[in-house]
Amino acid sequence: MTDLTLNRRLVLSGASLAAVGLAAPATARPRLQDRPRYDGLKKTIAVDTFRATEAVGGSVTADGMTAMLTQALVEDGRFLVVEGGDGGPMAASAIVRGAVTKYEAAAGGSGLNISGGPLGGLLGGRASTRSQTAVIEIALRLIDVSTGQVISTSSAEGRASARTSEAGLVENYGGGRLGGEIFRTTPIGQAGQDAIVRAVDQIASGMRRVAWSAMVVDAAQNGVYLNAGADRNVQPGLTLSVWRPGRTLTDPGTGEVLDVEMSRIGRVRVETVRDRLSIASVIEGEPPMRGDVLKAD
Incomplete structure (x- = not known):
């Protein structure tokens, strides 16, 4: 194995961290409220890709929020979620367009860093554990596809605190990182999920004005x-x-x-x-x- 391979940074899972004495505690994930089974006629709805500038996480945040809102609407059971907003035999009656308007990946928290030793001395690595509170806010527009008119607007804020652990090797050639946690499992991703739970009911309220x-x-x-x-x-x-x-x-x-x-x-x-x-x-x-x-x- 070359020095370059050894020096690349690796993000370890909770199980791997346990082996070096830094097990990552499990984090509760926000879930949609339990609802009785919906037996009414389902209206069709589509989710457009979120807008998120680089200041609020860019494409990673946009793609993550889009995927989570789509899944939340599917799991909610009141709608048939379809791809795209218009055209084809399964055109949506309405489309949701969202934007990330506030993004604080670490609004507060504390941490412990360890360097040197088996990870740091030989391979230039480090391990850390930290507590983070993340905040995210989204703005949503519900649009009638047949007319292009805005049916309703809403916003939702989500917060999440999580304790994360990380151990890795530093890539000395350029300082880049390989891998990373899935967006949903990060504190900012969990805050986004919390915002989406609040947003689904607001979307459902607006959809009452859309005819089946x-x-x-x-x-x-x-x-x-x-x-x-x-x-x-x-x-x-x-x-x-x-x-x-x-x-x-x-x-x-x-x-x-x-x-x-x-x-x-x-x-x-x-x-x-x-x-x-x-x-x-x-x-x-x-x-x-x-x-x-x-x-x-």
């Missing part, structure tokens, strides 16, 4: 196929109004969608439910066409 909708995938003699099934808690017997999109009205100055004219053409009743689609029959009005919009009565 689905789309007609195909219409044939044996029924009308909808792009919503058991994955969205659709049940046989559900009746839906059928709406046909008309003119899209846009602002000539900005190109912003102001409204989409919709005409009600009839009603259908769901007869058969599959995992990701349903088959309905026409009970009123004219037969639907692919692309028609369905709304709960």
Whole structure:
């Protein structure tokens, strides 16, 4: 093994730290509040990548917060989380756009550093244990995909204190680091999770203003196929109004969608439910066409 290999910095796990006498205590992770199983119709929602400047952690924070919010909305059970905000048969009804507005990775704390000895004397290494309190604040906008209008805005702050331990070898050639803890397990990541727990209920409140909708995938003699099934808690017997999109009205100055004219053409009743689609029959009005919009009565 070369000196360069020996001198690269390694981040050790809690188990490895125990071997050198610096076991890392387990840290409690924030969790979403336990809720009864949701059996209502699930609305579709998408999460855009968070905005986070270098001052608030950059792409690491942005990607970590995006992943955690997406997972939180999936686990919440009130929504069907889809990729992307528009286009395709599984377009989202609303999209969440977030930004990190406050970031204090170590708002307070204390620590103990050890150098030399078996780690430091031979390999230029060091070991440390420290207590940190982290603070993060996020701002969220919930946007109606069909109109581009902001439905609601909200913000949430999260805090977390954690005791972390670290032992490693210093890379003498440039002082860089290899590896690192996963964002979620760091104090700032745990603070982000705490903020997200608070944000989910705010998002759910805003989503009450978004109508549940689905789309007609195909219409044939044996029924009308909808792009919503058991994955969205659709049940046989559900009746839906059928709406046909008309003119899209846009602002000539900005190109912003102001409204989409919709005409009600009839009603259908769901007869058969599959995992990701349903088959309905026409009970009123004219037969639907692919692309028609369905709304709960």
